[in-house]
Amino acid sequence: MNHLDGNVLAGPGMGLFAFDPTTTQCQCQSCADIATLGQAMVYGQPMGFVARCRYCDNVLVVIVEHAGQKSLNMRGLRWLRVGDEARNDRISAGD
Ligand SMILES: [Zn+2]
DSSP: OOOEEGGGGHHHHHTTOSSOGGGSEEEETTTOBEEEGGGSEEEEETTEEEEEOTTTOOEEEEEEEETTEEEEEOTTEEEEEOSSOOOOOBOOSOO
């Protein structure tokens, strides 16, 4: 299955946030990679989107749209930071 660029989340994410989520920094819970959400690998489904880590394939964010409502799951993130400049640091997790 081919993946889309993380920037495809701009549309569905705008209904959940008062900011564009693709420009925010976040850290992967699994491998500690720090990147913007726009750099994730996104797989589109008929009801929503799954964003996976660009390094380890961990599921970062799931957005499901159904019956006019949106649900957001971000348990694959350690954190999501709003308002910082975009950086692409990778913090070593012991490797
Ligand atoms: Zn990762």
